[in-house]
Amino acid sequence: MIGFIILFTFIALIIVAFAALVQKKLEDSIILFMGIGLGSVILFFTFNAPDVALTEAVIGSGVSTFIFLTALKHLRSEQ
Amino acid sequence: MQDILGFVFLSAGVGAFLVSGIGLLRMPDIYTRMHVGTKSTTIATLLVVIGGSLLEPQWAWKLLLLAVFILLTNPLSSSVIARASHKISTPYLNNSKRDALKESEQIK
Amino acid sequence: MNLKRKLALSDISGFALASVLVLTIFNVILQNSLLTQNSAGNALLALSSHEGVANAVTTVVVYFRGFDTLGEIAVLFIASLGIGLILENPHAKQGKKEESNFMLKTAAKLLFPIILLFGIYIMVYGHLSPGGGFQGGVIIASGVLLLLISSNNFHMPHKLIAILETFAGISYVFIGLIGLLLLDTFLGNFLPHDISQMGMLFSGGIIPIIYIIVGIKVGSEMSFIVQNLLQRGEHD
Incomplete structure (x- = not known):
């Protein structure tokens, strides 16, 4: 059962990663990248590492998204 | 008896999650989606927490902390997102009648 | 080759790669080899028990490969240094940003100690x-990020970050040199690390101390990076 959960999470991660690659707008790519972070939260939790899962939730949906969005804003303002 | 009550609470919480998921698909604009996505998930998480504490009574204090944390953060994040989307003037439904945030800013 | 054809080619190759990955994962999980082939992990676990640390990964990262971790935090230091050089503007005009509403401010003040406690x-542990x-440091940096985006006049003092970072870096190297002096290896475990204490809070000799130092360093550097990015965004 846990194996199938891991399997489905892996497949969903691959689909989300591919969707993040082919988006036309960069904002959409960043939001989908957040989705990859959420999938890895589930994976870390199934591998018995709840602390790392919480940290990944903070980093994946908080800090890294913030850094990407700020960099995008700087790029837009310099053009 | 306690187990049955816990399972009842758990299923009610899962049902509220289901309702909020359907609502996210069905709702037309961002403000109604925000309504569905945070109000019903807050009550759903609280129901799941109550069910969990009935099933495993030794976890009750940790689950209480969890509930307090959810009650603190979930409405806050929804409020912040709704204000931000109002600020960048995201369009809302045509048949919306009042814009209370705009009115309060005009009074100031 | 025009752009459209290039895009189509990348689509096809991406699908091929994805299907290969999916098939591999199917193979791995359905044969359950993910759970049975952990002999290398067992060997490391046996080695790490000599240091009296319950978490084998920590023993590898901080003790067996402690010198590499020193290099890693040096890389992070150089990254934050570069961002500070390019982006930092000490004459930034404050108060240009719109004031955030009182709910966000109050909740950020309420939540910041909890986030700090969780990071520590x-x-x-x-x-x-x-x-x-590394993880704890980034969580502390996310708490600082919350304060920065909620409040208008919050500012991490440059001196505090400099003191924390210098203290952490110097004490890392200093502990390593003490190990070199006493046990003839860099980062030798010179504090008592009995196996009977394994799993308790005070165990493992220098390993938890070094991880706390790494946490302080990562936390201050990440807060510095986040603050520089945000302040640059305010007045551009």
């Missing part, structure tokens, strides 16, 4: 459970 917990200095 993950740092201190790094030798007992998954987690450790």
Whole structure:
């Protein structure tokens, strides 16, 4: 059962990663990248590492998204 | 008896999650989606927490902390997102009648 | 080759790669080899028990490969240094941003101690459970990010960051040199690390101390990076 959960999470991660690659707008790519972070939260939790899962939730949906969005804003303002 | 009550609470919480998921698909604009996505998930998480504490009574204090944390953060994040989307003037439904945030800013 | 054809080619190759990956994962999980072939992990576990640390990964990261971790935090230091050089503007005009509403301010003040406590917990328990200095430091930096975006006049003082970072870096190297002096290896475990204490908070000799130092360093550097990015965004 846990194996199938891991399997489905892996497949969903691959689909989300591919969707993040082919988006036309960069904002959409960043939001989908957040989705990859959420999938890895589930994976870390199934591998018995709840602390790392919480940290990944903070980093994946908080800090890294913030850094990407700020960099995008700087790029837009310099053009 | 306690187990049955816990399972009842758990299923009610899962049902509220289901309702909020359907609502996210069905709702037309961002403000109604925000309504569905945070109000019903807050009550759903609280129901799941109550069910969990009935099933495993030794976890009750940790689950209480969890509930307090959810009650603190979930409405806050929804409020912040709704204000931000109002600020960048995201369009809302045509048949919306009042814009209370705009009115309060005009009074100031 | 025009752009459209290039895009189509990348689509096809991406699908091929994805299907290969999916098939591999199917193979791995359905044969359950993910759970049975952990002989290398067992060997490391046996080695790490000599240091009296419950978490084998921490022993590898901080003790067996402690010198590499020193290089890693040096890389992070150089990254934050570069961002500070390019982006930092000490004459930034404050108060240009629109004031955020009172709910966000109050909740940020309420939540920041909890986030700080959680980061410190993950740092201190790094030798007992998954987690450790790097993760705890980034959680503390996310708390600083919350304060920065909620309040208008919050500012991490430059001197505080400099003091924390210098203290952490110097004490890392200093502990390593003491190990070199006493036990003839860099980062030798010179504090008592009895196996009978394994799994307790005070165990593992220098390993938890080094992970806390790494946490302080990562936390201050990440807060510095986040603050520089945000302040540059305010007045551009």
